Amino acid sequence: MPEQLLEVKDLYVNYRVYEGLLKVLNGVSLSVDTREKVGIIGESGCGKTTAMKAMMRILAANAIVAGGAASYRGANLLQLAQQELTRLRRTSISMIFQDPTAALNPVFKIGEQLTDIVRHSGTSGKSLTDQEVKARAVEVLKSAALPEPARIMDSYPFQLSGGMRQRVCIAMSLVSARDLLIADEPGTSLDVTIEDQIMRLLKQIVEERGLSVILISHAIGAVKGFVTKLYVMYAGTIMEEAPTEELFSNPAHPYAQRLLAAVPKLTGGGIPEGISGRIPSYLSPPEGCRFVTRCPNAMEQCWSHRPPMFQIANGHRAACFLYGVS
Amino acid sequence: MSSEPILTVRELKKYFKTTRGTVKAVDDVSFSVMENENFGLVGESGSGKSTVGHVIMGMYAPTAGKITFTGQDISQGVGRRPKELKKRIQIVFQDPASSLNPRRTIRQILELPLRVHGLVSDGDYQKKVLEMMDLVELPHEYAERYPGELGGGEKQAVAIGRALATGPSFIVLDEPTSALDVSIQAKIINMLMKFQKEFSLSYLFITHNLSLMRNVAQRVGIMYLGKIVELAETSEFFKNPLHPYTKMLLSAVPVITPEEEALKPEKVRSTGEIAGALNVPPGCSFHPRCPFVMDICSKVVPPFSEHKTGHKIEHQVACHLYPVT
Numbered sequence: 053m054p055e056q057l058l059e060v061k062d063l064y065v066n067y068r069v070y071e072g073l074l075k076v077l078n079g080v081s082l083s084v085d086t087r088e089k090v091g092i093i094g095e096s097g098c099g100k101t102t103a104m105k106a107m108m109r110i111l112a113a114n115a116i117v118a119g120g121a122a123s124y125r126g127a128n129l130l131q132l133a134q135q136e137l138t139r140l141r142r143t144s145i146s147m148i149f150q151d152p153t154a155a156l157n158p159v160f161k162i163g164e165q166l167t168d169i170v171r172h173s174g175t176s177g178k179s180l181t182d183q184e185v186k187a188r189a190v191e192v193l194k195s196a197a198l199p200e201p202a203r204i205m206d207s208y209p210f211q212l213s214g215g216m217r218q219r220v221c222i223a224m225s226l227v228s229a230r231d232l233l234i235a236d237e238p239g240t241s242l243d244v245t246i247e248d249q250i251m252r253l254l255k256q257i258v259e260e261r262g263l264s265v266i267l268i269s270h271a272i273g274a275v276k277g278f279v280t281k282l283y284v285m286y287a288g289t290i291m292e293e294a295p296t297e298e299l300f301s302n303p304a305h306p307y308a309q310r311l312l313a314a315v316p317k318l319t320g321g322g323i324p325e326g327i328s329g330r331i332p333s334y335l336s337p338p339e340g341c342r343f344v345t346r347c348p349n350a351m352e353q354c355w356s357h358r359p360p361m362f363q364i365a366n367g368h369r370a371a372c373f374l375y376g377v378s
Numbered sequence: 379m380s381s382e383p384i385l386t387v388r389e390l391k392k393y394f395k396t397t398r399g400t401v402k403a404v405d406d407v408s409f410s411v412m413e414n415e416n417f418g419l420v421g422e423s424g425s426g427k428s429t430v431g432h433v434i435m436g437m438y439a440p441t442a443g444k445i446t447f448t449g450q451d452i453s454q455g456v457g458r459r460p461k462e463l464k465k466r467i468q469i470v471f472q473d474p475a476s477s478l479n480p481r482r483t484i485r486q487i488l489e490l491p492l493r494v495h496g497l498v499s500d501g502d503y504q505k506k507v508l509e510m511m512d513l514v515e516l517p518h519e520y521a522e523r524y525p526g527e528l529g530g531g532e533k534q535a536v537a538i539g540r541a542l543a544t545g546p547s548f549i550v551l552d553e554p555t556s557a558l559d560v561s562i563q564a565k566i567i568n569m570l571m572k573f574q575k576e577f578s579l580s581y582l583f584i585t586h587n588l589s590l591m592r593n594v595a596q597r598v599g600i601m602y603l604g605k606i607v608e609l610a611e612t613s614e615f616f617k618n619p620l621h622p623y624t625k626m627l628l629s630a631v632p633v634i635t636p637e638e639e640a641l642k643p644e645k646v647r648s649t650g651e652i653a654g655a656l657n658v659p660p661g662c663s664f665h666p667r668c669p670f671v672m673d674i675c676s677k678v679v680p681p682f683s684e685h686k687t688g689h690k691i692e693h694q695v696a697c698h699l700y701p702v703t
């Protein structure tokens with residue numbers, strides 16, 4: 053039986069900037085079970101990365117967590133003592149970032165960066181010999197399908213291609229991800245044939261090791277073949293939650309509907325309309341539903357009241373007054 | 379689309395000398411763009427697709443080959459191109475955040491091409507700029523704003539307005555939507571398609587996005603390491619892809635509907651990586667990644683030739699699997 057691994061509840065994050073306060077995360081709630089593959093889709097600036105960073109406690113210095121909790125196996129990540137948090141990061145949760153070039157330190161060889169991670173990620177705190185460390189590093193490189201691990205260990209990041217760098221980042225995350233892997237747009241900066249390889253590799257690793265995954269992406273097609281549950285985010289708000297197949301066959305929220313329709317299809321048929329306007333300013337977001345400024349179905353109450361999540365079907369919920377009254 | 383070519387590229391080569399050797403960014407590329415046509419050039423990063431567009435613009439002179447525009451030779455660099463021709467050939471770049479001067483207002487940006495080409499008499503700039511803003515659906519109050527104050531899609535609309543300002547007949551669209559979100563992309567593409575009809579424009583549409591290409595282009599060319607490996611009418615191309623690289627590319631495209639999945643060719647799994655531009659493999663440059671590789675592939679460059687499809691459709695491919703007819 054899968055049990056709940058992570059539950060984020062009503063997460064609010066603001067950023068303090070020169071112009072005032074950016075109210076980015078607007079009460080984000082989501083959950084991940086053990087061995088569950090969850091996706092978050094949304095366009096740039098919708099707060100998907102902020103939500104993950106808030107959980108991992110790696111937000112920028114001007115960010116303020118204004119409310120909410122992230123309970124990981126019963127412990128609130130947002131309030132955990134630093135020592136305990138470090139232990140979790142070293143042994144249980146890890147994250148892959150969008151840009152492998154920025155995620156790797158350019159002045160250290162891959163081997164140095166990777167063995168550091170191996171050395172500090174021991175499960176029981178027992179120290180490994182240098183040889184054991186190296187053997188383990190080579191082993192994770194191999195599991196990320198990198199040929200000639202010895203040569204990779206001896207290379208600087210710039211000597212590798214983008215696809216290989218991302219494989220190195222995957223290898224690094226495998227050292228400590230024993231339970232939860234957060235992949236933030238892992239294929240976005242890569243070419244389509246390389247992205248395909250990376251996504252296949254990730255899927256295989258995740259399934260072999262029985263990991264839980266949160267996959268973040270704005271490339272909707274890339275998420276589809278990977279995850280079983282999807283959250284659609286817009287302007288810092290979760291707009292819809294549904295099993296993957298259900299979301300694609302029967303999207304409920306006006307934003308989700310238009311977002312999916314705007315994806316050009318390989319089968320042709322022309323380009324649909326897209327969505328007029330743009331994401332509202334986080335300095336003064338709409339009081340009610342944050343999509344109201346662009347929504348063709350907007351009603352009076354949408355401007356003044358924030359729609360809660362309404363149940364549509366089993367596991368399928370949408371934050372929209374079309375599906376209920378508060 | 380008429381059958382008269384507006385632009386013809388013949389055996390175009392563009393090499394760059396670097397300290398580590400010569401990069402053959404474009405190596406023997408030939409194609410033409412018909413009047414009112416939207417010709418798609420597709421390839422991954424490093425395939426040379428943008429360089430083709432830049433050479434056509436005259437940003438660099440070609441190493442070899444010939445480019446003709448409505449019958450006139452425009453192969454020399456932009457310095458020797460008559461102003462009248464520059465007016466008729468325009469470009470929209472990928473990233474509007476870097477193609478628009480951040481220290482000029484939208485009004486100044488849109489005025490510049492009008493001034494350079496002396497298209498408007500002195501008192502009429504304001505009126506013409508506002509007309510152009512209407513055209514690309516920007517509110518008038520944006521005129522005195524700076525690009526940094528606009529959203530990505532709005533900035534790209536300014537870049538499109540700037541390209542249209544001189545009344546061109548041919549526009550190079552260099553990944554015009556790949557820096558934009560998908561909902562904004564749809565807006566921009568629809569705008570471009572509308573203008574093509576309205577002003578009888580011909581486009582060279584450069585992109586890495588095959589799904590997008592399927593919906594906008596009449597003919598498609600696929601580039602790999604500086605060469606066009608396959609060229610066909612769009613519908614034929616998606617129905618009957620020939621080159622193993624094309625099949626690999628199509629198989630790798632992430633799709634969202636079962637109908638799209640069904641359209642994909644027999645799965646050619648993506649393996650290997652594109653070779654470095656400095657050490658392009660001999661023979662067919664795709665052979666180290668090709669699942670159908672034969673002896674000849676590493677020795678002889680496959681000719682780019684017409685392939686018999688049984689019906690009267692243009693379909694060219696450069697692959698030893700398909701003998702020259």
